[in-house]
Amino acid sequence: MKRLIIGITGATGSIYGWRLMEMLRSEGDTEIHLVMSKSAKLTLKMEHDVDPDYIDSLAHEVHQASNIGATISSGSFHSLGMIVAPCSVKTMSNIAMGNTGDLISRAADVVMKEGRKLVVTIRETPLHLGHLENLTKLSRIGAVIFPPVPAFYNRPKTLEDIVDQSCMRMLDQFGIHVDTAPRWGEVGGVQAVGQKLESILEPA
Numbered sequence: 001m002k003r004l005i006i007g008i009t010g011a012t013g014s015i016y017g018w019r020l021m022e023m024l025r026s027e028g029d030t031e032i033h034l035v036m037s038k039s040a041k042l043t044l045k046m047e048h049d050v051d052p053d054y055i056d057s058l059a060h061e062v063h064q065a066s067n068i069g070a071t072i073s074s075g076s077f078h079s080l081g082m083i084v085a086p087c088s089v090k091t092m093s094n095i096a097m098g099n100t101g102d103l104i105s106r107a108a109d110v111v112m113k114e115g116r117k118l119v120v121t122i123r124e125t126p127l128h129l130g131h132l133e134n135l136t137k138l139s140r141i142g143a144v145i146f147p148p149v150p151a152f153y154n155r156p157k158t159l160e161d162i163v164d165q166s167c168m169r170m171l172d173q174f175g176i177h178v179d180t181a182p183r184w185g186e187v188g189g190v191q192a193v194g195q196k197l198e199s200i201l202e203p204a
């Protein structure tokens with residue numbers, strides 16, 4: 001079975017983290033390892049009425065952020081990689097600097113040193129130069145910088161539509177295909193919108 005690590009930090013948008021796990025559960029072929037920061041638990045409480053036990057129940061294994069001896073802190077524990085969603089500026093900066101004082105930054109650092117994929121769903125705006133420099137550093141060392149920027153060409157109608165589209169594309173990064181949102185040009189996707197666009201665009 002393949003494994004994926006999900007890190008949830010205290011940036012707003014905790015829904016991205018647990019929606020990813022719901023999608024992985026529906027796909028049914030991935031072992032989910034969850035680690036949430038202390039701030040993530042606070043933000044979750046502020047943003048949603050969802051029971052924290054429900055969030056935990058979506059993972060096959062829940063690791064405490066303070067447990068730097070957890071399985072996911074070692075490169076010998078194999079995984080496809082890790083998604084940190086949402087990722088705060090604090091955790092993003094820690095990962096960029098190699099400051100591995102908690103399990104989220106340690107697991108992320110390990111994933112990169114092992115040449116596995118790290119997706120960083122940075123959630124902050126606007127960004128100052130310090131943020132951009134740290135993001136550039138992270139990109140240089142191999143992370144995928146994935147701000148959860150909504151698409152509109154698929155005509156989202158609900159907040160869930162917007163979240164699902166971003167989460168679907170995060171999982172695409174790992175070759176995990178869950179079709180929870182319309183895909184451009186595919187049958188059952190946004191073909192109709194695409195066709196409409198063709199009739200709007202001037203021929204080249």
Ligand SMILES: Cc1cc2nc3c(=O)[nH]c(=O)nc-3n(C[C@H](O)[C@H](O)[C@H](O)COP(=O)(O)O)c2cc1C
Nearest residue numbers: 009010011012037039040043088089090091123124
């Ligand atoms: C409701 C709420 C929303 C927040 N949103 C953000 C955010 O979007 N981005 C961010 O970088 N920090 C945000 N923060 C601040 C982080 O939670 C804070 O910097 C925290 O120390 C991050 O720690 P962590 O990375 O260990 O979770 C928010 C805090 C609260 C309470």
